[in-house]
Amino acid sequence: MNHYLVYGLGGALIFSIGVYGMLARPHLLHKVVAANLMGSGVFLILIGLGNRAQGRPDPVPQAMVLTGIVVTVALTALGLAIVKRYYTVTGLTTLDDDPPEADA
Amino acid sequence: MMLVFDIMLMAVIVWIALGSLSPRGVYKSVVMFVVFGLFMALGWVRLGAPDVALAEAAIGAGVTGVILLDAAGHLRQRTPGPIPERHVRRGVAPLPLLASVIVFFVLALLVVNLPAEADGLAPLMTAGAEDSGIKNVVTAVLLDFRGYDTLLEIAVLMLATVAVFSLRDAPDILGRRLAGFAGPLLGSFTRIVTPFMLLIAGHLVWIGSSEPGGAFQAGAVLGAAGILLALSGFASPRWAGRRVVRLSLTVGLLVFIAIALYPLFLGGTLLQYPDETRKTLILAMETWLTLSIGASLVSLFIASASPGPDGGIA
Numbered sequence: 001m002n003h004y005l006v007y008g009l010g011g012a013l014i015f016s017i018g019v020y021g022m023l024a025r026p027h028l029l030h031k032v033v034a035a036n037l038m039g040s041g042v043f044l045i046l047i048g049l050g051n052r053a054q055g056r057p058d059p060v061p062q063a064m065v066l067t068g069i070v071v072t073v074a075l076t077a078l079g080l081a082i083v084k085r086y087y088t089v090t091g092l093t094t095l096d097d098d099p100p101e102a103d104a
Numbered sequence: 105m106m107l108v109f110d111i112m113l114m115a116v117i118v119w120i121a122l123g124s125l126s127p128r129g130v131y132k133s134v135v136m137f138v139v140f141g142l143f144m145a146l147g148w149v150r151l152g153a154p155d156v157a158l159a160e161a162a163i164g165a166g167v168t169g170v171i172l173l174d175a176a177g178h179l180r181q182r183t184p185g186p187i188p189e190r191h192v193r194r195g196v197a198p199l200p201l202l203a204s205v206i207v208f209f210v211l212a213l214l215v216v217n218l219p220a221e222a223d224g225l226a227p228l229m230t231a232g233a234e235d236s237g238i239k240n241v242v243t244a245v246l247l248d249f250r251g252y253d254t255l256l257e258i259a260v261l262m263l264a265t266v267a268v269f270s271l272r273d274a275p276d277i278l279g280r281r282l283a284g285f286a287g288p289l290l291g292s293f294t295r296i297v298t299p300f301m302l303l304i305a306g307h308l309v310w311i312g313s314s315e316p317g318g319a320f321q322a323g324a325v326l327g328a329a330g331i332l333l334a335l336s337g338f339a340s341p342r343w344a345g346r347r348v349v350r351l352s353l354t355v356g357l358l359v360f361i362a363i364a365l366y367p368l369f370l371g372g373t374l375l376q377y378p379d380e381t382r383k384t385l386i387l388a389m390e391t392w393l394t395l396s397i398g399a400s401l402v403s404l405f406i407a408s409a410s411p412g413p414d415g416g417i418a
Binding site for chain 2: 005
């Protein structure tokens with residue numbers, strides 16, 4: 001088993017954990033964390049597979065992941081701003097159609 | 105031997121990832137997610153990606169952690185105590201589990217079936233980087249070979265900042281004081297540590313062309329310094345008016361576009377820097393990008409941060 005496989009398969013596992021969280025966790029903050037986990041899984045696969053080169057690792061996936069990390073923080077901040085606004089307006093922290101007075 | 109370490113590290117990362125989705129409370133999730141980012145940074149070092157490790161530790165764990173913590177606090181303002189019971193689904197939901205297991209096996213199959221050795225673009229990029237005089241190949245890829253990606257990324261970052269600004273509750277973020285933690289210890293700690301953070305940011309830009317570092321890592325450190333200042337109760341200085349903030353948010357993108365267009369006047373194509381000025385142009389670009397990335401990260405945090413108990417107006 002090569003070390004790129006460890007990180008590639010680990011990335012696949014973390015991506016699927018993110019998928020599970022996105023689908024199964026009702027709290028919106030959990031969904032934002034899950035989206036981040038999915039991103040990290042993709043990054044692990046990208047850089048893991050870039051480590052198949054003999055000698056130095058492939059720099060192109062590294063540059064792409066660097067770009068991806070910055071875009072992810074922008075996504076997280078925007079997502080959280082929407083979540084907070086949603087909470088201010090509705091008093092809810094989930095997308096369930098519960099009566100709002102139960103939460104306020 | 106190192107393989108054992110890799111497997112253990114990956115196991116810990118997966119375990120922390122599971123913990124960060126724990127239904128036992130949002131704060132626990134956020135803290136676990138910060139820890140997740142730090143262990144990921146360790147993984148990046150093992151994968152020979154120190155540039156990514158720097159960015160992950162500063163942005164992935166640091167900035168993301170801070171905005172998540174702030175959001176967790178905000179969502180609790182009106183509903184103190186743990187998450188309401190009906191929002192907590194204990195046990196395993198069967199359908200999402202099935203979906204994620206299928207996703208895992210498809211991805212795992214793809215990863216395993218790829219050839220075990222592939223040089224990818226590494227030789228090409230290394231050779232190209234030697235020609236361009238940028239010894240750090242990752243920086244060369246980011247700002248030279250794949251300049252389009254980075255240009256559009258900066259645009260995405262700026263658009264996200266504008267969007268967060270337009271979603272904020274408070275009318276104006278300038279001169280706002282955040283929730284006051286400013287004890288004597290934090291105050292003097294911030295005073296001591298901020299100049300060093302600025303120094304490190306400058307150092308990271310400067311060495312970025314030959315060693316791990318560059319505009320993103322430096323921007324992250326700059327942004328972290330700004331967020332630390334804001335959290336320690338230092339209000340933004342008087343000269344940092346609306347115009348200065350907007351200018352520092354956009355200057356990176358504007359300089360980048362100007363430098364991208366410059367080769368057109370020399371008869372080249374977009375982003376095709378002339379060889380003799382390549383290094384100077386990239387360094388100039390990186391310097392302004394650092395300022396804009398730092399300003400964006402601070403703005404992404406402050407624009408949506410919850411105001412202090414006094415309404416937050418300094």
